[in-house]
Amino acid sequence: MRIAVAADAGGGLDGPICPHFGKAREFILVDCTDGAIERWRSVENPFADGHRHGEIPLFLHEAGVHSVLSGGMGAGAITMFQRLGMTPVTGAHGSVQHSVELYLSGALGAAAPCADSVAHRH
Numbered sequence: 001m002r003i004a005v006a007a008d009a010g011g012g013l014d015g016p017i018c019p020h021f022g023k024a025r026e027f028i029l030v031d032c033t034d035g036a037i038e039r040w041r042s043v044e045n046p047f048a049d050g051h052r053h054g055e056i057p058l059f060l061h062e063a064g065v066h067s068v069l070s071g072g073m074g075a076g077a078i079t080m081f082q083r084l085g086m087t088p089v090t091g092a093h094g095s096v097q098h099s100v101e102l103y104l105s106g107a108l109g110a111a112a113p114c115a116d117s118v119a120h121r122h
Helices: 055-062 075-083 096-107 114-119
Strands: 002-007 026-033 036-044 067-069 087-089
Touching: 002 096, 036 096, 055 075, 067 096, 067 114, 087 096
Parallel strands: 002 067, 067 087
Antiparallel strands: 002 026, 026 036
Protein backbone atom coordinates (compact mmCIF):
# COMPACT_ATOMS: atom_id res chain seq x y z
CA MET A 1 0.00 0.00 0.00
CA ARG A 2 1.28 3.48 -0.86
CA ILE A 3 0.42 6.41 1.40
CA ALA A 4 1.03 10.05 0.40
CA VAL A 5 1.61 12.45 3.26
CA ALA A 6 1.29 16.21 2.74
CA ALA A 7 4.45 17.69 4.20
CA ASP A 8 6.27 20.95 4.56
CA ALA A 9 9.49 20.84 2.53
CA GLY A 10 12.41 18.90 3.95
CA GLY A 11 12.74 16.42 6.74
CA GLY A 12 11.51 13.21 5.12
CA LEU A 13 9.86 10.93 7.68
CA ASP A 14 10.93 13.28 10.50
CA GLY A 15 9.50 16.35 8.75
CA PRO A 16 6.33 18.11 9.83
CA ILE A 17 2.88 17.51 8.40
CA CYS A 18 1.51 20.33 6.27
CA PRO A 19 -1.63 21.69 7.93
CA HIS A 20 -3.41 22.18 4.58
CA PHE A 21 -3.19 19.61 1.80
CA GLY A 22 -3.30 22.05 -1.14
CA LYS A 23 -0.38 24.08 0.21
CA ALA A 24 2.00 21.16 0.76
CA ARG A 25 5.43 21.81 -0.74
CA GLU A 26 6.02 18.08 -1.08
CA PHE A 27 4.44 14.70 -0.56
CA ILE A 28 6.21 11.88 1.20
CA LEU A 29 5.24 8.66 -0.56
CA VAL A 30 5.42 5.82 1.94
CA ASP A 31 5.22 2.19 0.86
CA CYS A 32 3.91 -0.12 3.58
CA THR A 33 3.50 -3.87 3.87
CA ASP A 34 1.83 -5.70 6.76
CA GLY A 35 1.46 -2.49 8.76
CA ALA A 36 5.13 -1.48 8.54
CA ILE A 37 6.98 1.18 6.59
CA GLU A 38 9.24 -0.42 3.98
CA ARG A 39 10.52 2.59 2.05
CA TRP A 40 9.71 6.19 1.30
CA ARG A 41 10.57 8.97 -1.11
CA SER A 42 9.82 12.64 -1.43
CA VAL A 43 8.12 14.15 -4.46
CA GLU A 44 7.72 17.86 -5.00
CA ASN A 45 4.16 19.11 -5.31
CA PRO A 46 4.15 20.57 -8.83
CA PHE A 47 0.94 22.47 -8.05
CA ALA A 48 1.94 24.04 -4.70
CA ASP A 49 2.22 27.57 -6.05
CA GLY A 50 -0.96 27.46 -8.12
CA HIS A 51 -3.20 25.53 -5.72
CA ARG A 52 -5.12 24.28 -8.75
CA HIS A 53 -8.08 22.29 -7.52
CA GLY A 54 -8.35 18.77 -8.85
CA GLU A 55 -4.77 18.51 -10.15
CA ILE A 56 -3.13 17.12 -7.02
CA PRO A 57 -5.55 14.19 -6.57
CA LEU A 58 -4.92 13.12 -10.18
CA PHE A 59 -1.16 13.53 -9.73
CA LEU A 60 -1.18 11.31 -6.62
CA HIS A 61 -3.51 8.78 -8.23
CA GLU A 62 -1.08 8.43 -11.14
CA ALA A 63 1.71 7.84 -8.60
CA GLY A 64 -0.13 4.75 -7.31
CA VAL A 65 -1.25 6.27 -4.02
CA HIS A 66 -4.00 4.50 -2.04
CA SER A 67 -4.37 6.85 0.96
CA VAL A 68 -3.59 10.55 1.51
CA LEU A 69 -2.81 11.99 4.95
CA SER A 70 -2.92 15.71 5.71
CA GLY A 71 -3.57 18.10 8.54
CA GLY A 72 -6.62 19.34 6.66
CA MET A 73 -8.17 19.51 3.21
CA GLY A 74 -11.25 20.84 1.53
CA ALA A 75 -14.45 18.99 0.71
CA GLY A 76 -13.66 19.09 -3.01
CA ALA A 77 -10.34 17.27 -2.53
CA ILE A 78 -11.97 14.73 -0.20
CA THR A 79 -14.69 14.02 -2.76
CA MET A 80 -12.22 13.74 -5.64
CA PHE A 81 -10.00 11.30 -3.75
CA GLN A 82 -13.03 9.18 -2.93
CA ARG A 83 -14.16 9.20 -6.58
CA LEU A 84 -10.68 8.01 -7.58
CA GLY A 85 -10.95 5.13 -5.09
CA MET A 86 -8.43 6.65 -2.72
CA THR A 87 -8.79 7.20 1.03
CA PRO A 88 -8.43 10.81 2.22
CA VAL A 89 -7.46 11.28 5.87
CA THR A 90 -7.39 14.55 7.79
CA GLY A 91 -6.22 15.34 11.30
CA ALA A 92 -2.65 14.20 10.74
CA HIS A 93 -0.19 15.99 13.03
CA GLY A 94 3.37 15.89 14.23
CA SER A 95 5.91 14.20 12.00
CA VAL A 96 5.24 12.30 8.81
CA GLN A 97 6.32 9.03 10.45
CA HIS A 98 4.12 9.63 13.51
CA SER A 99 1.07 10.23 11.32
CA VAL A 100 1.74 7.17 9.17
CA GLU A 101 2.08 5.03 12.30
CA LEU A 102 -1.21 6.42 13.67
CA TYR A 103 -2.90 5.63 10.36
CA LEU A 104 -1.49 2.10 10.17
CA SER A 105 -2.63 1.41 13.76
CA GLY A 106 -6.17 2.56 12.95
CA ALA A 107 -6.00 5.60 15.23
CA LEU A 108 -6.26 8.02 12.29
CA GLY A 109 -8.69 7.42 9.49
CA ALA A 110 -11.49 9.93 9.05
CA ALA A 111 -11.72 12.85 6.67
CA ALA A 112 -13.62 16.09 7.19
CA PRO A 113 -13.22 19.47 5.51
CA CYS A 114 -11.03 21.82 7.52
CA ALA A 115 -12.46 25.10 8.83
CA ASP A 116 -10.23 27.14 6.48
CA SER A 117 -11.58 25.32 3.45
CA VAL A 118 -15.18 25.65 4.60
CA ALA A 119 -14.66 29.39 5.08
CA HIS A 120 -13.27 29.68 1.54
CA ARG A 121 -16.01 27.39 0.13
CA HIS A 122 -13.56 24.76 -1.19
